[in-house]
Amino acid sequence: MMTLEAIGGTAKGGTLYGIGVGPGDVRYLTLRAAGLIGSVDVIAYFAKSGREGHARRIVSPLLNGSRPEEKLEYPVTDEFPVADARYHEPIAAFYREAAGRLSTHLAAGRSVGLLAEGDPFFFGSFMHMWHRLEERFPVEVVPGVTGMSGCWTRANKPITWGDDTLTVLAGTLDETVLTRRLRDTEAAVIMKVGRNLAKVRRAVDAAGCLDRAIYIERGTMDGERIVPLAEMTEEAGPYFAIVLVPGNGRRI
Ligand SMILES: C[S@@+](CC[C@H](N)C(=O)[O-])C[C@H]1O[C@@H](n2cnc3c(N)ncnc32)[C@H](O)[C@@H]1O
DSSP: OOOHHHHHOOOOTTOEEEEEOBSSOGGGOOHHHHHHHTTOSEEEEEEETTSOOHHHHHTGGGOOSOSOEEEEEESOSSSSOTTSHHHHHHHHHHHHHHHHHHHHHHHTTOOEEEEESBOTTSSOTHHHHHHHHTTTSOEEEEOOOOHHHHHHHHTTOOOOOTTOOEEEEETTSOHHHHHHHHHTOSEEEEEOOGGGHHHHHHHHHHTTOGGGOEEEESTTSTTOEEEEGGGOOOSOOOSSEEEEEOOOOOOO
């Protein structure tokens, strides 16, 4: 029988690892993620300015501070809309500079583990490094349990049955677009609910699915909160907030 460490494996020099760390509870980490977190030369992660960084916090029980860390601090986060030049210009410059920092380690033969909350290829900032670096360096991406999957599990709600279509929407979309898309699907996940909570609630109501919609804050993390969306009267929620509309499809 192999040990769990042997199954997880170790990192190769000069390789960029996009490591999905799951939705919040460190126990949802994959064996491959744990193996790499224990063996990469450099631990890298994104963080809001002055904060620890969500992905770094999730895996903190596995780190003892003995290895170099690259903290990539966003110059802006949600202060301005994404299309606004005040967001776009500093963030583009920041991603260029962050890719430069990581490439210095990779070119020197060091392995870099870039931590990503949930799954790296699902709305992850990791992707901005991936597309800048993947032609120049070997890259391995380790899938993670997504936030939405952690949330429907914690809510104890199956999301799709039978032939249900699942639509994943961003809460930043226009209210009319949200309503139209919600009317046209059996099951839905609405990401990036935070500041958009009131708008999302109105769209879910207009689409006729408020009676089965669930609001989840910090799913699987400390401070987790799970309530029917219909009971949410607050204008806004935290960054880690999601709305689920479970499908009602064929049950045998
Ligand atoms: C930029 S996306 C990152 C998604 C992540 N890569 C994943 O695989 O879930 C961030 C959004 O995901 C949702 N989210 C991720 N994890 C969550 C959690 N544990 N609880 C609630 N919402 C979560 C929230 O809507 C949040 O605004």
